[in-house]
Amino acid sequence: MTRPFSIAHLTALNCTPAEMIYIASRTGYDFVSLRPINMGLPGEPNYDLANNKQMMRDTKAAFADTGLRLLDIELARIFDGMDPLNYLPAFEVAAELGGRHVLSSIWTDNRNYAIEKFGEVCDLAKQFDLTVELEFVPIASVRSLADTLNILHSANRSNAGIMIDTHHFHRSGDQLEDLQKIPSSYFRYFHLCDAPSQAPTSVDEMKRILREERLYVGEGGVDIAGIVNSIPVNTPCSIEMPNIKRVKELGYEEYARRCLETAKDFLSIHATEEKSLRKKIGL
Template sequence: MDKKFSLAHLTVLGCAPPEMIYIAAMTGYDYVGIRPIFMGLPNEPDYDLSKNKAMFRATKRAILETGVKVNDIELAKICEEMDFEKYERCFETAAELGAKHVLSSIWTPDKAFYMESFSRVCEIARKYDLSVELEFVTWANVKNLSEALEVIETVKAPNSGIMVDTLHFNRSRVQIEALKKVPKEYFHFLHLCDGPAEIPTTKEGLIHTGRDERLYVGEGGIDIKSIVEAMPEVLYTLELPHIARVRELGYAEHARRCLQSAKDYLG
């Protein structure tokens, strides 16, 4: 089976969804993962397509003109200030664009709250035939594979899954044997990127690499091959933000190099 690749929005975050779709088509991707759930983070653009109807129409036109599909949207963040009505509005819009998955992560230590909230997000997403993929993030509150599994197996939502990011997998020190034991049906796509072999010891260090300086696949010290081989064949999403390289190369060339390095590495 031919490997399929998706371009994650964080890789080209300065590009609105229509532009990133054209870049994805031009550089050889099959899918994109877009970020229309605005979280109000510093310097992060608001791409809420449920409110910006002109941008929604332009996104739909880009999909039709290029054949590039939307795989997923993000981020249905589980936290005290989450807005379920906003999530539903964004889920409905995503379904209109053909998306199949919603990416989620957990940012509160209140276990009872996050279990209940994740269950509700899954219920809302199910109305739009969307699955909810829980990502464990090393500086979040659910930060490793076992914690993510606990959520999935407690909530038991039929449309829930786990999304592995190779950077977070490495930095949470998950063992490959643990990954092999996870039911294969939990996996639908994988975030690919590389990073330095040395794992930062501070939250600030973890965030810096995760948001600003990920490496091309095969360039760093992560054993990506073992992670890929421990999982079923899924869609490979290149999430590889690197601020300095974008300044030097531009978004399109950076996106092209992300994809080419991954293809070279995976053979």
């Protein structure tokens, strides 16, 4: 397997960026994916590197010490009343740290507004040579592959792409053949985790699983092989696998190690040839 792996900050949310970088280095990752845009969620640490100069210095030192790289930052949400300019300091941080991508998602039902603001976020990011990947989320306003592609086509920004989360794809009910039709240029990285096959019946339970109880790859009911084999072979994989119970049992470092090992073991069996599905349809 030559596919590069990153660890998403949600997997080790209570670790500072520097702590996560050192853990990622010791456990075999190639990248880290950081969360320097503070979402103001209850109990979520604030890793606003733009305004925490000591944390920024520590983060830069950790990258220098380990040789790891920053894959992406998150989360540039599109919501009613938001101002894209508020994300500018985080984009500057991403560029200074050598990042490549910005993760975005849409939480407004006003489609025209969403397209306008997403386009503005893309324009801001482009100043720093950053791409913006739009993720569909089952509890957000844009929650399917078709919805996401509609926004991307309407916004029509050259640095915009799509970010597939294996959990979200499974929950959306989208079909693999539709994923296989997407141009390869839209893919820059994807999120990997597993989950129970059956979706929760309540939004609260969906949120809980999303942030607290995702599963090792191959442990649940998501068609991981089908999804991964429908994404271009060289696309980096960011492991987003928060699981509070396992972190309490194992600690962040051992848990991060097992997340990566189980993912590599599964993909070495099920994705070694990448199935050449995209080649069959000329992508």
